[in-house]
Amino acid sequence: MTQALDATDLKILNELVANARIPVTELARKVGLSKTPVAARIRQMEEMGLITGYRAILSPLKMGMTHVTYLEVRLSDTREKALTQFNQAVRLIPEVEECYMIAGGFDYLLKVRSHDMADYRRIMGEKISALPHVHATSSYVAMEAVVEQNWISV
Structure with a gap:
């Protein structure tokens, strides 16, 4: 599946993994594209099943699960x-x-x-x-x- 991804797709994925709440406009600036193609790439990766969702990651330590x-x-x-x-x-x-x-x-x-x-x-x-x-x-x-x-x- 990663063979179909280019360097820009990989940059987008790295940014989303680091911060899934990043605004598309900021993400576009970071990867060197405009907002519309970045949004389209994200949507395509979601449709491919490469991006399966977005979630909050809780700190087990702060939750007392030490x-x-x-x-x-x-x-x-x-x-x-x-x-x-x-x-x-x-x-x-x-x-x-x-x-x-x-x-x-x-x-x-x-x-x-x-x-x-x-x-x-x-x-x-x-x-x-x-x-x-x-x-x-x-x-x-x-x-x-x-x-x-x-x-x-x-």
């Missing part, structure tokens, strides 16, 4: 139906910030945000352990965020 735990999950069943059931259920847990299916010694890796260890224990006991087909888990508590990015430049 505790980060990475969690390995092993399932008792890895047939397609079980994977689908797990995927659907884990998406409903708001404290699960990220969830990846892994090829390796376990099935899923979750990033869980909580207020503190007691809150994490509650989330584990009430929500994660109750997910379909969970057989075993291993938790790794993060002590410090060394690199944490909300976006990747294009």
Whole structure:
């Protein structure tokens, strides 16, 4: 998909990633075009599905979610139906910030945000352990965020 994008499209995307609320007139000035073609390019990238939406990014720390735990999950069943059931259920847990299916010694890796260890224990006991087909888990508590990015430049 990025093959169809030119350097100006990439500049527009970088600016939008950095500040999705930038006025089109300011964005146009930054990329060296007038307002109309910039707006048309944005609309085209939205229609292509490259830009999927705009949202506010909240600070987990300011929200009191200072505790980060990475969690390995092993399932008792890895047939397609079980994977689908797990995927659907884990998406409903708001404290699960990220969830990846892994090829390796376990099935899923979750990033869980909580207020503190007691809150994490509650989330584990009430929500994660109750997910379909969970057989075993291993938790790794993060002590410090060394690199944490909300976006990747294009």
